[in-house]
Amino acid sequence: xxxxxxxxxxxxxxxxxxxxxxxxxxxxxxxMLSTASKPQTEIFSSDLHLIPYHFALWDNLxxxxxxxxxARYLLNGLIVTVSIFGLQVLVALPAAYAxxxxxxxxxxxxxxxxxxxxxxxxxxxxxxVFLLLHKLGVLDxxxxxxxxxxxxxxxxxxxxxxxxxxxxxLIDAARMDGISEFGIVWRVMLPTAIPAVTAFGIFSVVAxxxxxxxxxxVLNSEHLQTPPLAVAHFRNNEAGTNYGPLMAAALVIIxxxxxxxxxxxxxxxxxxxxTGIK
Amino acid sequence: xxxxxxxxxxxxAVPRAHVRVLADPRxxxxxxxxLAAPAFVLMLMMLIxxxxxxxxxxxxxxxxxxxxxxxxxxxNYHEMFADRVFWISLKNTLTYxxxxxxxxxxxxxxxxxxxxxxxxxxxxxRTIYFLPVMATLIAMAIVWxxxxxxxxxxxxxLLRAAGLQGHSWxxxxxxxxxxxxxxxxxxxxxxxxxxxLAGLVSIPKHLYDAAEIxxxxxxxxxxxxxxxxxxxPVTLFVVTISAIRSFQVFDTVQVLTKGGPxxxxxxxxxxxxxxxxxxxxSGYGAAVTVVFLAFVLLLTLLKSALGNREVHYx
Amino acid sequence: xxxIEIRALRKAFDGAEVLKDVxxxxxxxxxxxxxxxxxxxxxTLLRIIAGLEPQSSGEIWIDGVSADGVRPSARNLAMVFxxxxxxxxxxxxxxxxxxxxxxxxxxxxxxxxxxxxMPGRRRTERIIREDVERVAEQLxxxxxxxxxxxxxxxxxxxxVAVGRAIVRxxxxxxxxxxxxxxxxxxxxxxxAEIAQLHRQLKTTxxxxxxxxxxxxxxxGRIAVMIGGELIQVGAPAAIYEDPRDIRVAExxxxxxxxxxxxxxxGDGRLEVLGHVLHAATSAPAxxxxxxxxxxxxxxxGSGIFSGTVVHLENLGSEAFVHxxxxxxxxxxxxxxxxxxxxxxxxxxxxxGFVPDAVRAFDAGGKRIATSIASRIERPREVxxx
Numbered sequence: 001x002x003x004x005x006x007x008x009x010x011x012x013x014x015x016x017x018x019x020x021x022x023x024x025x026x027x028x029x030x031x032m033l034s035t036a037s038k039p040q041t042e043i044f045s046s047d048l049h050l051i052p053y054h055f056a057l058w059d060n061l062x063x064x065x066x067x068x069x070x071a072r073y074l075l076n077g078l079i080v081t082v083s084i085f086g087l088q089v090l091v092a093l094p095a096a097y098a099x100x101x102x103x104x105x106x107x108x109x110x111x112x113x114x115x116x117x118x119x120x121x122x123x124x125x126x127x128x129v130f131l132l133l134h135k136l137g138v139l140d141x142x143x144x145x146x147x148x149x150x151x152x153x154x155x156x157x158x159x160x161x162x163x164x165x166x167x168x169x170l171i172d173a174a175r176m177d178g179i180s181e182f183g184i185v186w187r188v189m190l191p192t193a194i195p196a197v198t199a200f201g202i203f204s205v206v207a208x209x210x211x212x213x214x215x216x217x218v219l220n221s222e223h224l225q226t227p228p229l230a231v232a233h234f235r236n237n238e239a240g241t242n243y244g245p246l247m248a249a250a251l252v253i254i255x256x257x258x259x260x261x262x263x264x265x266x267x268x269x270x271x272x273x274x275t276g277i278k
Numbered sequence: 279x280x281x282x283x284x285x286x287x288x289x290x291a292v293p294r295a296h297v298r299v300l301a302d303p304r305x306x307x308x309x310x311x312x313l314a315a316p317a318f319v320l321m322l323m324m325l326i327x328x329x330x331x332x333x334x335x336x337x338x339x340x341x342x343x344x345x346x347x348x349x350x351x352x353x354n355y356h357e358m359f360a361d362r363v364f365w366i367s368l369k370n371t372l373t374y375x376x377x378x379x380x381x382x383x384x385x386x387x388x389x390x391x392x393x394x395x396x397x398x399x400x401x402x403x404r405t406i407y408f409l410p411v412m413a414t415l416i417a418m419a420i421v422w423x424x425x426x427x428x429x430x431x432x433x434x435x436l437l438r439a440a441g442l443q444g445h446s447w448x449x450x451x452x453x454x455x456x457x458x459x460x461x462x463x464x465x466x467x468x469x470x471x472x473x474x475l476a477g478l479v480s481i482p483k484h485l486y487d488a489a490e491i492x493x494x495x496x497x498x499x500x501x502x503x504x505x506x507x508x509x510x511p512v513t514l515f516v517v518t519i520s521a522i523r524s525f526q527v528f529d530t531v532q533v534l535t536k537g538g539p540x541x542x543x544x545x546x547x548x549x550x551x552x553x554x555x556x557x558x559x560s561g562y563g564a565a566v567t568v569v570f571l572a573f574v575l576l577l578t579l580l581k582s583a584l585g586n587r588e589v590h591y592x
Numbered sequence: 593x594x595x596i597e598i599r600a601l602r603k604a605f606d607g608a609e610v611l612k613d614v615x616x617x618x619x620x621x622x623x624x625x626x627x628x629x630x631x632x633x634x635x636t637l638l639r640i641i642a643g644l645e646p647q648s649s650g651e652i653w654i655d656g657v658s659a660d661g662v663r664p665s666a667r668n669l670a671m672v673f674x675x676x677x678x679x680x681x682x683x684x685x686x687x688x689x690x691x692x693x694x695x696x697x698x699x700x701x702x703x704x705x706x707x708x709x710m711p712g713r714r715r716t717e718r719i720i721r722e723d724v725e726r727v728a729e730q731l732x733x734x735x736x737x738x739x740x741x742x743x744x745x746x747x748x749x750x751x752v753a754v755g756r757a758i759v760r761x762x763x764x765x766x767x768x769x770x771x772x773x774x775x776x777x778x779x780x781x782x783x784a785e786i787a788q789l790h791r792q793l794k795t796t797x798x799x800x801x802x803x804x805x806x807x808x809x810x811x812g813r814i815a816v817m818i819g820g821e822l823i824q825v826g827a828p829a830a831i832y833e834d835p836r837d838i839r840v841a842e843x844x845x846x847x848x849x850x851x852x853x854x855x856x857x858g859d860g861r862l863e864v865l866g867h868v869l870h871a872a873t874s875a876p877a878x879x880x881x882x883x884x885x886x887x888x889x890x891x892x893g894s895g896i897f898s899g900t901v902v903h904l905e906n907l908g909s910e911a912f913v914h915x916x917x918x919x920x921x922x923x924x925x926x927x928x929x930x931x932x933x934x935x936x937x938x939x940x941x942x943x944g945f946v947p948d949a950v951r952a953f954d955a956g957g958k959r960i961a962t963s964i965a966s967r968i969e970r971p972r973e974v975x976x977x
Contacts, residue, residue, distance in 0.1 A: 014396045021389060022406045025464070029409065031432050032421040048435035095317035102310035110314060117325045119578055123526060123547050124571050127554045127563050128331035129324060134342065151320035181309035210414045212529045213547075217555050228416040232533050235420050243424055250417040261412045265405050268412065269472050487644050488677035492756070493665035493694030499702075503690070507681040 036060050036247035043243050060248040067237070067245065070252050072223060073230035077209050077256075080145050080226055085204045087150040089197065096159035097185045101171060111160070117153040123213065130217055144218040145226070149208060155200050162196040163189055202271030209257055227253040332571075335564035342558035354565035363541055364549065364566070370455055371546040374462065375524040381463040382520050386470025387513070391505070393471075394478045395497075404475070408468040415465060419530045422461050423448060448534055451542035458530050458543055466523065470516050477512030481505065511585065518581040522574055546570050594655050594669075594763035594796050595620045596641065601650035603636055603820075610636050612820045614650070618764075623790045623797040625807035628817035629843065634800045637817070638766050641798065643667050654763065665694070670757035674769040676749045678741040684752050685724055685737040691760045692720045727759045730792075746774050750782060754789070764796035771806065783810055804844050808832070816840045838953040841883050847912055847925045849951070850889065854882045861965055862952060865919045867896045871947035875960040881953045886912060888949035889926035891935070895944030899924065906931050915941055 034050050035043060037057040042049075064070060098104070099111050125148075133144050166189060174188045190197065212228040219225060225233060231246075231253045238246050261268050336354055340347035358364045393403050410418065425432045426447040434444030447457040485504045494500045528547040531537060537544035537552070550570065554563025596618040603611040611633045618624055626634040639645045641652055643664035652659040659667055670691075678687050693702060696719075701710045728734045731751045741749055750770060757765055767786070771779045787810050790797050801807055807814050808828045815825045816839075823837045835841035841849050854864040856879075860872040864882050871882075891913065899917035911931040914923035926943055928934060935941050952960045 011396055011398065014392055015398065018389070018392050018399075018403050021385070022403060025407055025410055025468070027432070028418055028421045028425060028464075029413070031425055032418075035424065044430055046429065046435070046438075048432065048439065091316050091320060094313035098310040098313040102307070102313075104307040104310040107310070110318065113321065113326070117321055119574075120325055120329055121522065121526060121571070121574050123528070123550065124332060124567055124574075125325060125328035126550075127335065127560050127567060128328035130555070131331075131342065131560060132323075132328070148324050151317060151324050153321065153325065156317060181313065185313065206412065210416075212416050212532075213551075216532070217551075228414050228529075231414070231417050231420060235423075235533065243430075247421065247424065250420055253417045254413040257412055257414070258409065261409070262405070265401065265408075269404065269408060482675060482677070484673045484675050484677040485679065487639075487642075488671070488673060488679075488756075489690075490644060491642060491664045491669070491671050492691040495663055495665060499694070499699070503679065507679070510681070 032247050032250055035243055036245075036251050038244055040242070040244055056244060057248065060244040061252070063242070064234070064245040064249040064252065067242075068230060068234050068249060069223070070230065070249060073225050073227050074252070074256065076224060077227040079142065081205045081208045083142070083146045084149045084208050085201055087146065088152040088155050088200075088204060091150055092152055092155040092159055092200075093190060094182065094185050096156050096163055097181075097189050099156070100160045100163035101166075101168070102181070114153050114156050114160075118157060126214070126217060133218065139218055140220045140224065142224065145215060145224070148214070152200075152204065155204070158200055159193065159196060162193050166192055198267060199271035202268055206257060206268075206271075332564045332567050335561055336568045338561045338564075340560045342560055347561070350561070354562050357562065358565050358569070363544065366541050367537075367544040367546055367549040368569070370542070370544055371525060371527070373455060374459055374527055374545060375521055377456070377459040378462040378466065378524045378527075379517060379520045381459070382466035382470050383513070383517055385463065385467040386516065387474050387509075389467065389471045390474035390478055391501075393475065404472070407471050410465045411468040411472075415529045416533055418465070419461060419533055422464075423534050426457055449539060451539045454535050454539060454543045458527070458535070461530055462524065462527060466520060470520060473512060473516050473519075474509070477509050478505070481508045514581060514585055518577055521577050525570065525573055525577075546573075594618075596655075596764060596796065596798070597651075597653040598637070598641070599651045599653065601637070601640065601652070602648045603633070603640065603645070604648045610820050611640075611647075614817075614820075614822045616815060616822055616825065618796060618798060621794050621796055622812045623787070623799065623810060624813045624815060625799045625801060625811040626815050626817055627801055627804055627807040627843075630802055632817045633820040634802075634817050635768055638671075638768055638798065638800050642669055642671050642766055665691075668760070668763045669766055670760050670762035670764075671766040671768065672750075672753045672757050672770045674772050676741070676753040676770075676773075678749055678752055678756075680741050683738055683740055684728075684733065684744070684755075687741065687752055688724045688727060688755045688759050689720050691756065692723060695760075696720065723759055724755075727755045730758070731755050747778050747782065750774065754786075758789075758793070762795070764798060765793075767797065767799040767801075769801055771801070771803075779806075786810065805846065808844070814844075816843060818843065834959075835951060836959045838881060838883065838957040838959075841951055841953070845885060847886050849883045849885050850924050852882045852884070852920070852924075854880050854952075856880050856960075862950065862962065865897060865917065869947060869950065870965040871950045871952070871962045872965040873952060873960045873962045875952075875954060879955045880960065883951045883953065884945045884949045886925045887927040888945050889924065889943050890945060891915075891926055891928065891941050891943050893942050895942035897924075897944060898940060898942045901935050901937050901939050901941055904934060904937060906934065913941070915943060 030050070034052065037055055037060070038052040039054050039056040039059065042052055042054065099107060099114070129148050130139075133139050133147070138144050138147070170188060170192075171184060174184050179187060209226075210228060211226070212232065215226045215229045216232075219229065222233070231249055234249050235246055337349055337351060338347045339350045339353070389403075389407055393400055424430075426434075428434060428444060428446045428449065431444075431447075433447065437444050445453060447453050481504065485508070486500060489500050489503050492503075494503050526547055527545050528551065531543055531545050531548045532551065535543040537548050546566065547570065550563050550566040553559050553566060598614055598616045598618075601611055601614040602609065614633075614637060626637060628634050636645065640647045641659075643659065643662060654667060654669075679690065682690070696716050697707070697713065701707045701713045701716075707713060724737075725734065728737055731754060733748065733751050733755060736744060736748060736752070741752065744752065753770070770786075771782050774782060783806060786797075786799075790810075799807070799811065808831075811828060813825060814828055814831050816823050816831065818839045824831060824835065824840045826834075831840060831844055835844065838851070842851065852864045854862055856873060856875055856877045857863050857868070858877050860874060862869045862871045862873065862880070862882055869882070897917060899915040899920075901913055902916040902923050903914035905912040905914075908931065911928045911934055913926045913928055913935065915926060916923045924943065947962070947964050950962050952962050954960050
């Protein structure tokens with residue numbers, strides 16, 4: 001076989017295999033969309049078809065929004081993730097700057113602690129933190145959802161690594177100009193670290209938007225539910241009858257992140273990959 | 279002594295007060311403490327404190343809302359090790375990890391290799407394979423649940439169309455856990471793929487040229503000589519991360535099977551959740567958590583030990 | 593030993609032509625350098641010879657046999673890379689042994705556990721060991737055999753890379769800028785080592801570099817490539833003294849040759865900066881450039897040209913004087929052999945050169961033959977009334 005033919009055969013094989021895998025990856029999404037667009041009669045039939053005979057997406061969406069306050073839950077998700085990330089930045093950046101650029105007694109110990117804390121899985125601390133919040137009386141509130149996550153050791157680590165690459169001269173120049181150390185964090189370090197902060201942000205928002213475990217534990221009130229909780233609740237309530245609206249609700253829940261992802265794929269993938277660069 | 283040396287000596291004799299040191303460490307140190315304080319306090323409150331707390335709790339009989347508690351030593355652990363459900367939970371978790379980790383790592387690596395081996399449509403494939411990682415797991419788990427529906431699900435529908443019999447995937451204790459494994463692999467593959475892609479891209483191209491000239495003609499021999507060894511650190515990392523994340527499996531269990539049928543899909547974190555947050559037996563739940571932590575610690579130590587052995591310099 | 597013929601070679605990447613119609617015959621056992629500025633296509637040409645890239649058109653013939661379709665390892669050529677391309681996870685011994693193992697052991701024998709059990713493998717391994725150790729001794733790297741590349745210095749890695757090439761006993765060695773990653777002193781030392789290696793092995797060496805000093809000092813022949821074209825091939829002295837294209841003249845030689853704008857008069861005499869030279873040519877009248885090497889520029893009060901000293905470079909053993917002149921965009925560089933006789937900056941100096949030092953090039957950059965004026969007979973142009 002000539003070299004050209006061999007390359008062509010390999011190219012075809014490659015695409016075939018990747019497409020097969022891609023289909024496996026996409027099937028749940030396609031099926032979700034398809035079911036969300038079908039009326040109940042078509043769903044509960046043993047006749048399997050992809051394109052609905054009767055397009056019912058808007059009906060299902062209307063029912064879903066009627067049965068569950070989806071808009072509210074999406075808003076909760078937004079409030080919670082933005083608050084968490086905002087507070088994380090406020091806490092992590094100054095600490096990262098201190099660890100990266102300032103000399104003080106206990107610096108290495110603090111950094112070792114940070115690295116140690118990264119290894120702690122979130123579920124491990126769940127029970128004591130829950131008891132703590134209970135004692136503080138803030139269970140079942142936005143505070144309970146946000147407070148435990150304001151400390152992001154991974155964020156501190158990431159930003160410290162990045163800050164270390166900022167030239168010391170820049171900081172000395174700022175000091176000469178009379179900017180306080182606190183000011184340096186926000187006016188000198190932050191502007192140079194936008195890519196790292198973006199990656200941090202994506203990592204944080206995705207993780208907390210999709211978090212099911214913690215809201216499940218600390219929330220009781222329906223009106224505070226975050227998107228994952230909302231869709232689980234919906235499923236529990238519907239208990240196997242209203243699949244159309246259920247799929248439509250699932251669609252609405254995943255839509256914000258997926259759309260954001262499709263627009264900024266490279267940034268997203270970079271953000272998630274950064275967890276790998278230690 | 280020469281004139282120069284005397285002059286230098288004279289300069290050194292100038293009193294310190296006249297020489298302004300640019301970076302006087304003391305004020306900076308004060309600021310440093312102030313800057314790091316919030317993070318430090320929160321770390322103690324939310325991470326280190328609770329870590330110590332969970333270990334301590336495991337030796338108590340504390341229940342949420344109880345006015346007091348007692349130190350009961352190893353009683354929780356005795357109860358745990360004597361409890362049949364705990365061992366089933368542990369076995370299920372280990373089974374889950376043993377299936378999902380090789381699966382997700384192999385598929386992730388395979389996909390990354392396939393994508394890198396050609397030039398066409400790379401970013402499209404990358405996006406599609408990464409989509410499951412992004413989409414909220416709970417929502418997609420519910421979609422999977424419907425796909426696995428005994429009567430109206432897609433999977434059984436396709437099987438029937440092929441002349442095979444359908445199955446009650448999530449309702450049968452023989453298949454429930456494995457169905458969850460499939461969902462786990464589906465969700466984790468894209469993440470591993472992205473990490474492997476980053477690793478593949480960083481392999482110096484010239485190594486492949488050298489391999490070609492040295493006689494490594496087939497794709498397999500190039501893989502063995504260059505790709506696989508150079509991916510060593512990345513592979514170790516991916517396996518460890520996959521394993522730790524698999525140990526944390528919870529969402530799919532809680533929503534789809536609740537550990538059933540008959541505890542066939544009961545996993546460690548789910549056990550911890552039910553004990554700690556449904557029965558509010560904080561002490562006992564803490565003991566389960568400690569077991570979980572032990573495994574995570576083991577994995578992390580394993581990675582450190584293996585990782586330090588081979589560090590490659592290009 | 594190989595004679596390598598490159599015939600009408602073309603290579604295009606994404607529509608851009610990287611190699612344009614290259615023809616070159618490399619003699620058996622010679623040391624030839626491919627030299628040129630970055631991006632001139634020399635590395636691409638080397639990779640095509642090695643078989644790592646296919647050409648767009650044209651042929652490569654090795655020892656009278658077409659290399660078309662022949663895999664790189666089957667061409668029996670060895671390559672030393674700029675980055676050395678040593679396998680980081682293998683010891684020095686294993687690195688050097690790779691090509692031997694690939695060739696002499698079957699796939700089954702190379703398999704991780706099973707391979708050990710295969711009969712005959714022991715014997716082959718022993719022969720491989722002897723070959724590797726022999727090469728290691730030749731390059732004086734025997735004490736390093738157990739180490740990994742990450743533990744070696746740049747120079748040591750270089751030798752291991754060369755060792756990996758030598759052990760295959762190839763027909764020709766291809767070097768792709770192997771010294772670029774080394775510091776200056778080490779580079780000079782390694783140049784001598786590589787030249788010595790060539791004398792020992794007597795095999796064809798094809799050496800790619802952008803450093804013209806390297807090419808000049810090491811090769812038997814130099815092939816100058818610019819912009820994908822092979823402009824001139826010849827011995828270093830010939831390239832230096834007799835450049836056929838102004839690009840060759842400007843690329844070879846440090847400091848750069850001085851290029852004066854000039855014209856060819858009707859009577860064949862060359863005129864530069866308003867002064868008529870004693871050099872003449874039979875080429876048609878028109879614009880030209882007259883080039884003179886710095887060492888041929890003489891500073892003297894009686895020189896026909898004049899200018900102001902703008903810069904001095906005193907290297908200790910010699911010095912270069914940069915003279916700014918009317919009508920010249922860049923200063924004229926002159927070499928002075930005795931630094932104690934340097935003029936000062938800002939001083940006015942005169943300079944000139946003998947007609948023999950002139951290398952003239954027409955408007956298109958091609959060399960025009962010149963000779964001393966009195967020998968050229970050119971009919972005076974007579975006005976037709």
